[in-house]
Amino acid sequence: MTRSSTPRQQGFSLVELMIAMVLGLLLMAGVLQTFLSSKQTYSTNNALARVQESGRFAMEFLTNDIRNAGYKGECISALNNLLNENGSGYSADLYDLNQPITGKTGESPSWVTNRTAGDVIHIKYAANIPGVSASGNTTANANAIVLNAASGVAQDAIIIVADPKGCDIFQNRSNANASALSRGNGGKPGNKNSAKNNFSHAYDSSMEVLRLESASYYIGNGVKGLPSLRRISFTSGAKFDEELVEGVEDMQILYGIAGSDRQVDSYVSASSVSNWDNVVSVRVHLLLASTDTNVVPENQIIKFNGKDVTIQNRRLAQVFSTTIGIRNRLP
Structure with a gap:
């Protein structure tokens, strides 16, 4: 009989284990680097x-209002003002549609109290009210405009009525469920005495019923404490301040000044505009930065308004620019 011996089992040596660990670490480092890069x-x-999405939204808000500045329906004559010019909160800057666009360079008008940067632009125009139409004729001395159905127009909204013969502006004192728009007492700024102040002329049922859009755009802090594009609206007579687009760091507005041929000769800041009636276009520059931090390798330096602006916390920034013609003033 012969005796067979079983060989002893042997594991990895210390050197082999160290080499395997090093190779594993290198592999993990590559995977981690790929993950972090992705x-x-x-x-x-x-x-x-x-x-880019925020920039498009911001430009859309501004473009729509600037393009329509001064629109008052079919009316081609001066607007007859039936608002109480001595009423609380009344200002021609806010309610006089005969001057539809104004602005401030690096400062705020009295009603903008929390601007943090950039320029301010104020725009006014008459906007359509879907589904609202007059029923029958309205005499010049009427106190109300009778409608075909409930208006849906909020009490105290600023209303403009117009046709080719003329146009009038007043504050609606009827409720939204009323089938009429009245120019009675009360409200801010309120109306002139309707017994002593008539419409510019009698209207028939084809009259346009419009709503005044009066708004200031500016840069101020939003609900998260970040710079944002904000809007103050006076459509309902009272001041309504809202945040539109966050991440808008700065805004520069330039105004196209036209000569007698209604062609733009130059673009200037608001402080250099001597006659706002000569403004036929507006050039808008917006500086936007991401709300997320640490998304670029180092702080960006962006050229804006003739200066180098450093964007802190490694946020991504981009400048948006556009030129907008005022339709009612173009040749």
Whole structure:
């Protein structure tokens, strides 16, 4: 009989284990580097997409209002003002549609109290009210305009009525469920005495019933404490301040001044406009920055308004620019 011996089992040596660990660490480092690079790329692309989306929204708000500045329906004559010019809160800057666009360079008008940067622009125009139409004729000395159905127009909204013969502005004192728009007493700024102040002329049922849009755009802090594009509206007579688009750091407004041929000769800041009737276009520059931090390798330096602006906390920034013609003043 022969005796067979089983060989002893042997594991990895210490050197082999160390080599395996080093190779594993190198592999993990490569995977981690790929993950971090992908995460950074995703964060940058996401921040860029949000900045571009915010820029488009901001420009859309501004473009729509600037383009329509001064619109008052079919009316081609001066607006007859039936608002109480001595009433609380009345200001020609807010309610006189005969001067539809004004602005401030690096400062605020009296009604803007929390501007943090940039210029301020104020725009006025008459906007359509869907589904609201007059029923029958309205005499010049009428106290109310009778409608075909409940108006849906809030009490104290500023109303403009117009046709090719003329146009009038007053404050609605009827409730939204009333089938009439009245120019009675009360409200801010309120109406002139209707017994002593008539409409500019008698209207028939084809009259346009419009709502005054009167709003200031400016840069101020939003609900999260970040710079935002904000709007103060006086459509209902009272001041209504709202945040529109967050991440808007600065805004520069330039105004196109036209000569006798109604062609733009130059673009100037609000402080250099001597006659607002000569403004036929507006050039808007917005500086936007991402709300997310650490999305670019280092702080960006952006050229804006002739200066180098450093964007802190490694946020992504972009400048948006557009030129908008005022339709009612173009040749």
